[in-house]
Amino acid sequence: xxxxxxxxxxxxxxxxxxxxxxxxxxxxxxxxxxxxxxxxxxxxxxxxxxxxxxxxxxxxxxxxxxxxxxxxxxxxxxxxxxxxxxxxxxxxxxxxxxxxxxxxxxxxxxxxxxxxxxxxxxxxxxxxxxxxxxxxxxxxxxxxxxxxxxxxxxxxxxxxxxxxxxxxxxxxxxxxx
Numbered sequence: 001x002x003x004x005x006x007x008x009x010x011x012x013x014x015x016x017x018x019x020x021x022x023x024x025x026x027x028x029x030x031x032x033x034x035x036x037x038x039x040x041x042x043x044x045x046x047x048x049x050x051x052x053x054x055x056x057x058x059x060x061x062x063x064x065x066x067x068x069x070x071x072x073x074x075x076x077x078x079x080x081x082x083x084x085x086x087x088x089x090x091x092x093x094x095x096x097x098x099x100x101x102x103x104x105x106x107x108x109x110x111x112x113x114x115x116x117x118x119x120x121x122x123x124x125x126x127x128x129x130x131x132x133x134x135x136x137x138x139x140x141x142x143x144x145x146x147x148x149x150x151x152x153x154x155x156x157x158x159x160x161x162x163x164x165x166x167x168x169x170x171x172x173x174x175x176x177x
Contacts, residue, residue, distance in 0.1 A: 001028055001035040001054075010043035016070060023078045024052070030085060031056045041070060050077045058129065061085065062143050084142060128158060136161045137169055 003024055005017050020039050027037075035056035042049045050073040051064040061084055065076035130153045131139070140148035140161055147162040152173070160172040 001025075001031050001033065001037050003037045003039065005039045006041070008040060008042040010041055010048070012041060016041075016074075019071065020074060023074065024054075026078075027054070027081070027085070048073050050074045052077050052081060054081070060139065060143050064144075130156075133159070133161060133171060 001024060003021050005012060005020055024037050024039075027035075031054065035054060037052060037054045040051045040053075042051075046068060047066050048068070048070045049064060049066040050070065052062070054061040061081055063077045063080035063084065065073045065080060067073035067076060128149060128151045130151045132153050136148050136150040136159070139150070140146075140163070147160055149158060149160045151157070152159045155173070157174050159174075162170045162172070164170050
């Protein structure tokens with residue numbers, strides 16, 4: 001697994017970088033050598049946030065933890081990733097060991113300006129690959145997002161799955177006007 005470690009507002013020591021690589025190596029048996037792990041450490045006041053995103057064969061696994069110490073946050077995020085993978089093991093094994101879908105998914109952020117002035121402050125582009133609804137919900141859960149856009153294998157249309165307030169999931173499908 002290729003590991004990239006980034007420090008935001010903090011200079012990371014080699015000891016922490018080595019520890020992060022060592023802890024991520026426990027996932028080597030699950031992911032192939034083409035998998036990419038990105039570790040981002042952010043320091044804000046007395047809080048340290050560690051975010052890890054692993055990309056393997058088009059699937060994303062993401063976790064984030066904040067703590068007063070960097071090592072504690074790293075332990076928490078590694079545990080959270082392990083729990084995600086265990087929870088979804090059956091589906092993930094099928095997806096990891098089959099021909100994966102190569103996508104780069106990034107969630108878009110937008111911010112509203114005044115009442116009639118809608119200002120787009122960030123635009124992101126990503127490939128939308130075909131998958132079924134169950135795979136899209138799994139991917140949304142792994143990314144810990146509230147929604148996920150995908151191309152429905154059955155209809156060929158762009159769909160969106162989202163998390164409802166009552167804990168269920170919703171599906172948005174286009175309809176001709």
